[in-house]
Amino acid sequence: MSTNRREFIRNVAVGAAGIGIGGVASGFSAKSYSRIVGANDRLNVALMGCGRRVGAYYAALQDKNNNVDVAYICDVMKKQRERVGKHLDGKVSGKATLVSDIHEIWNDQSVDAIFNATPDHWHAPGTWMAMQAGKHVYIEKPCSHNPREGELLVAFQKKYGKVVQMGNQQRSAKESQEIISEIHKGAIGDVYKAVAFYSNNRGEVPVAKKAPVPEGLDWELWQGPAPHVEYNDNTWDYNWHWYGWIWGTAEAGNNATHELDVARWALQVKYPEYVEVEAAKRHFKNDGWVMYDTMDARFRFPGNKIIEWDGKSREGYNTYGSDRGTIIYGSEGTVFVNRDGYTLYDRMGKKVKDNKSSGSEAGTALGGGGDMTDTHVANFFNVIRGKESKLNSPIEEGAISQMLVHYSNIAYRTNKPFKVNTVDGHILDNDAMKLWDREYQKGWEPKL
Numbered sequence: 470m471s472t473n474r475r476e477f478i479r480n481v482a483v484g485a486a487g488i489g490i491g492g493v494a495s496g497f498s499a500k501s502y503s504r505i506v507g508a509n510d511r512l513n514v515a516l517m518g519c520g521r522r523v524g525a526y527y528a529a530l531q532d533k534n535n536n537v538d539v540a541y542i543c544d545v546m547k548k549q550r551e552r553v554g555k556h557l558d559g560k561v562s563g564k565a566t567l568v569s570d571i572h573e574i575w576n577d578q579s580v581d582a583i584f585n586a587t588p589d590h591w592h593a594p595g596t597w598m599a600m601q602a603g604k605h606v607y608i609e610k611p612c613s614h615n616p617r618e619g620e621l622l623v624a625f626q627k628k629y630g631k632v633v634q635m636g637n638q639q640r641s642a643k644e645s646q647e648i649i650s651e652i653h654k655g656a657i658g659d660v661y662k663a664v665a666f667y668s669n670n671r672g673e674v675p676v677a678k679k680a681p682v683p684e685g686l687d688w689e690l691w692q693g694p695a696p697h698v699e700y701n702d703n704t705w706d707y708n709w710h711w712y713g714w715i716w717g718t719a720e721a722g723n724n725a726t727h728e729l730d731v732a733r734w735a736l737q738v739k740y741p742e743y744v745e746v747e748a749a750k751r752h753f754k755n756d757g758w759v760m761y762d763t764m765d766a767r768f769r770f771p772g773n774k775i776i777e778w779d780g781k782s783r784e785g786y787n788t789y790g791s792d793r794g795t796i797i798y799g800s801e802g803t804v805f806v807n808r809d810g811y812t813l814y815d816r817m818g819k820k821v822k823d824n825k826s827s828g829s830e831a832g833t834a835l836g837g838g839g840d841m842t843d844t845h846v847a848n849f850f851n852v853i854r855g856k857e858s859k860l861n862s863p864i865e866e867g868a869i870s871q872m873l874v875h876y877s878n879i880a881y882r883t884n885k886p887f888k889v890n891t892v893d894g895h896i897l898d899n900d901a902m903k904l905w906d907r908e909y910q911k912g913w914e915p916k917l
Contacts, residue, residue, distance in 0.1 A: 512537045512850060513563070515574045515604075517595060518586035519544035519553040521707070522609055525839070526584055529846035530561045537850065538563025541574045546705065547685030569687050571595065575602035582632075582853060585609060588709055589723075590716045593618035594694040596633065597625040597915060605632040607849050611722040612867050616875045616894070617906040619868035621915050626864050628917065634849040634860050635867030637730045639808060641845040644824045645731065648804055648811040652735050656813060657799030660736055662775045664796045665728030667720070670785030674708050676757040677701035694913035703757075711758040714882070715907075719760040720782045721874045724793070730862075730870035731795045731806065732776045739869055740894040741768040741776070744876040745886035752783040766877040771891055778877060808841065869894070879904045 514530070514537050516523055529535055539561045544550040550567045557565065574580055575598060582605040585595045593613045596606045612635045613619040626633050639645050652660060680702035682688045688700050695715045709716040710723055717723070733739075748764035766778040779788065789796065794807030802821070803814045810825035826840075851857040872894050879901050880886060887898035896902050909915075 510536075510854070511562070512581045512853060513540040513579050514538070514582045514584065515541035515543060515580050516553065516584050516586070517543050517571055517574070517599075518584075518588075518591070518609075519546075519549040520586065520588075522586040523553055523584075524556070525842045526586075526846060527557065527560075529843045529850075530557070532843070532847070535847055535850050537561075539565045540577070540580055541566050541568055543568050543571050543574055545569055545687040545691045546683070570690060571598075575599060575604070578603065580604060582606065582849070588691075588716055589718050590614050590695040591693055593622050594909075594913065594915065596622060597917075600625050600629040600631045600633070603629075603631075605849075605853050607634050607636060607846065608864070609636040610726040610867075610871075611718050611874060612864060612871050613875070614718060614722075615905065615907045616872060616879075616896075618915075619871050619875070621917060623865045623868055624917055632849065632853050632860065633864040634845065634852075635862045635864055635871075636842075636845065637727050637862050637867060637870065638841040638845040639727055639731055640734070640861040641848055642808065642826065642841045643844075644810040644826050645806055647824060648806055648813065649731075649735055651813070652797060652799070652804060653737065656802065657797065657804060658801030658816075660797060660799045661773065662777070662798040663732035663736055664777045664779060664789075664798075665725065665732045666779040666789055666795075667724045667728060667793045668781045668785055668787050669724075669783070669792065671762070671783045673753040673756045674711055674758050675703050676755075677704060677708075677712050692910065694909050696908055697910050708757065711760055713759060717760070718874060719878055719881075720762065720780055721764060721766075721778070721877045722871075725764075725766075725778050725780055725877070726871060726874055728793060728795050729776065729778060729873045730867070732797070733870050733873065735795070735797045735804075735806075736770065736774050736776065738770040738772075738774055738776070740872065740891045741770050741876070741889050742891055743769040743886065743888055744880050746877050746880035748877075748881040761881055764877065764881065766873075766880070768873055768876065776873070778873075808839075 530537060530539055539557060540563055542550050542553050542565045554565060554567050583599045585592060585606055585608045587595055589611055592608055592611060596608045599606045612622060678701060679699055682700045686705055691705055704712055746766045748761035750758060750761055751763045762782040764780040768776045791807050797804040801816050805812045812823040813821045815821050845861060848857060848861050852860050882904060883900050887896050887901050889896055
């Protein structure tokens with residue numbers, strides 16, 4: 470690939486070829502763009518974060534139709550990047566370089582796109598710094614650690630014109646797309662409510678205690694933009710999710726992101742008018758988990774529409790007959806939709822039709838992965854190349870759904886409900902707005 474053509478790929482969208490996220494702006498059409506850069510041009514990609522989620526990308530990276538080279542495998546823990554390197558050796562195209570410091574990748578102008586599968590506190594900063602370095606980004610959920618970061622991601626995307634896909638992969642499930650389209654066309658009448666839910670049987674976690682930094686771990690870089698603290702045992706690998714707000718976004722950020730997004734998609738709503746939450750730590754009360762593990766949240770939207778979240782991290786009873794999913798209620802019927810497909814019922818509760826997925830997307834298993842992720846990644850690649858004109862989950866859409874997560878966490882942390890400005894999404898409560906942003910480690914503050 471020539472330097473000029475690679476530069477063209479890196480600068481797709483705003484300010485380059487005129488290709489806009491979600492459609493085609495002035496200039497070239499998506500079809501003519503693919504002719505210019507060549508639909509068969511390889512993309513150089515880098516993996517940022519080699520924890521549980523990275524395996525979900527393997528199938529897409531090995532798919533010859535996606536035509537990519539894996540240029541870098543990056544993780545701050547030596548054994549993790551080496552593990553992924555061994556897994557992918559000889560199975561993907563490209564000669565991947567294993568690195569600890571993501572700055573090496575940002576500084577390499579040959580890299581076109583980055584998969585950001587880091588801990589939550591790295592998602593937004595790692596993405597906007599990648600955009601500043603000229604990279605497109607597939608950003609895992611949650612796309613932001615706090616509401617302000619969601620605003621910043623959208624602003625950075627508009628400034629740099631990069632393709633940024635959020636990893637809420639159910640947006641790429643054909644069965645979900647089909648039933649949401651039917652709902653929007655009136656299949657269940659006037660849609661007024663959605664119940665999003667998640668049930669898991671997570672166990673006890675150790676009480677965090679000060680310990681030596683594990684061998685091979687760059688603890689300072691792992692913390693990155695978050696305020697730096699001394700290392701506690703069992704933190705870096707997964708339990709950072711539950712060990713404090715400086716890193717994680719609790720179970721709402723970890724999983725509610727997916728189902729709340731489907732609910733909002735179905736109801737065609739944006740920001741709620743009012744948020745109220747009941748949440749607490751109900752299980753293993755003396756263990757190291759410091760956040761809630763059970764949450765009931767309610768979001769009231771204009772037009773008398775309601776979204777409810779029923780989240781149970783450590784109670785495995787499948788209240789709704791599935792470990793996760795979304796129920797959508799309308800004046801003339803109801804839809805049950807999850808990663809296995811959907812079932813449509815009439816107002817009397819009689820099944821009208823269903824469409825079950827033949828795929829294999831994981832439910833509550835750590836890491837996940839499957840055909841939905843494969844399709845979501847392919848959509849990301851195709852938009853970069855101009856073969857498709859619209860992302861299935863562009864960051865400006867994903868950031869709005871992410872706000873429901875942040876509202877629920879803020880309501881829990883302030884222990885009170887609040888009203889929301891439905892135009893810009895800002896919370897109409899002074900105490901709650903104190904949690905709109907976060908403190909960054911000195912030198913890591915966002916610079917737009």
